[in-house]
Amino acid sequence: MKTELLIVGAGAAGIAAALAAWEAGCRDILLVDRRERPGGILPQCLHEGFGLAAYGAELTGPAYADRITERLAQTGVRLALGTEVLAVRGDKTAVLSGRGGLSEWRFERLILASGCRERSIGSLPVAGTRPAGIFTAGQAQEMMNLRGQDVGREVLILGSGDLGLIMARQLVLAGKHVIAVIEQGPRCGGMARNYRRCIEPYQIPLRCRTTVSALHGERRLRGVTLRNLDSGAEELLPCDTLVTALGLIPERELVRGLGDPDWLSYVGNCHRVHDLADSAAAEAEAIGTRVGGELAV
Ligand SMILES: Cc1cc2nc3c(=O)[nH]c(=O)nc-3n(C[C@H](O)[C@H](O)[C@H](O)COP(=O)(O)OP(=O)(O)OC[C@H]3O[C@@H](n4cnc5c(N)ncnc54)[C@H](O)[C@@H]3O)c2cc1C
Structure with a gap:
């Protein structure tokens, strides 16, 4: 042909x-x-x-x-x-x-x-298991908006680019608890208009100079270790869902x-x-x- x-x-x-x-x-x-x-x-x-x-x-x-x-x-x-x-x-x-x-x-x-x-979690040096409950932002968006599927309840977002910000708002509107948006850089990575629309009105914490250093859980995610990139301090944060927005x-x-x-x-x-x-x-x-x-x- x-x-x-x-x-x-x-x-x-x-x-x-x-x-x-x-x-x-x-x-x-x-x-x-x-x-x-x-x-x-x-x-x-x-x-x-x-x-x-x-x-x-x-x-x-x-x-x-x-x-x-x-x-x-x-x-x-x-x-x-x-x-x-x-x-x-x-x-x-x-x-x-x-x-x-x-x-x-x-x-x-x-x-x-x-x-x-989308860049996946596999592109980062993150220790631990790879249980269910880890989605890229695009996957989470497709599951929720096109398939009517649930992603989880206690959600952490890794990456504050526009995709991360938009998903944070959508998850809050869907009744999820968005614990925080985690960003390795010194400030929000997305457009100012998206920060104003998606993060500020819902008082979602944005934690800069922070990353996920380990994942925990066997079948389903039950928490992550967060590391402060300036002090090196680590903390365990319980969550059942990690949405990654790590770039395209x-x-x-x-x-x-x-x-x-x-x-x-x-x-x-x-x-x-x-x-x-x-x-x-x-x-x-x-x-x-x-x-x-x-x-x-
Ligand atoms: C979450 C999110 C929010 C956004 N928000 C905004 C916004 O508020 N305002 C705005 O203006 N823009 C926004 N954008 C940006 C905008 O959506 C994109 O820049 C634009 O839609 C990209 O279009 P594209 O055609 O290049 O790619 P896509 O829309 O990704 O289209 C590519 C297509 O190629 C097909 N394809 C790939 N490989 C093959 C193959 N081998 N065979 C057959 N088909 C194939 C795929 O199925 C897909 O349908 C947003 C983007 C995202 C991800």
Whole structure:
């Protein structure tokens, strides 16, 4: 099978790239996502704060996803959901796995919009066991917002970036006891507006220059050891849930080893991590316009 433009990932960036490429005149675009719903991580972000630049309104993630998906539906871009790109080869072919099984596609240009992955607790030198009850912020968000699952009751958050702050508020609103947000740096790592919205009103303690040095528990987490990074003092803190927000890493595994071919472009969080969906989309739009224009000639 063939397509002129293959776009991997139908998040804010992939959809923006597809819309722009279509508007630039490319009429053969296949947009693929392994998830069953378009929007990437947007559908699981129930808080407001999306779309100020693009739509002049503070939308929730799902509302933002709906807007861009509606625009996509007005084009002839083919959207293949529930479809994973398993491999991309240097001869401009890709292997897809979807509802109809495996298929091989030949393409002219590829835009990678595969987002990012979260740094896990395994990336830190933390002693002790690895019991149940430890989630990345994205996992906790997906469990609560998309699957209606419970994460735990007594929660500690490790990392005060925007993801950590947003999850702290959401957990409080869900009736959980957020014991503290732990931060190794000297101050809050997230945007000031998120600190004001998510931490201050709920009086959640933010403990800076502190880290988790050990995990305790056999089947389920029952506590962590906290270490003060200035004094070295340690304390045991009981909790049943640890939510880690340790940073995001651009996801480019799919094209590792391919070098820098002229048919490949990166957009959105797989290029660099964007705090705002609008900025991921704006970057993708510029690339989509260029690539789409070249294919339209
Ligand atoms: C918790 C959180 C809160 C945020 N809050 C805000 C906010 O308030 N306001 C704001 O503007 N922005 C916010 N952002 C940032 C914004 O959501 C992101 O910058 C933007 O949505 C990233 O879009 P993306 O398309 O690059 O990546 P993603 O949305 O991650 O999309 C990538 C897609 O690629 C797919 N994919 C990856 N690999 C493959 C493959 N091999 N085959 C098929 N599909 C694949 C994935 O399934 C995914 O759907 C927030 C982000 C997070 C995580």
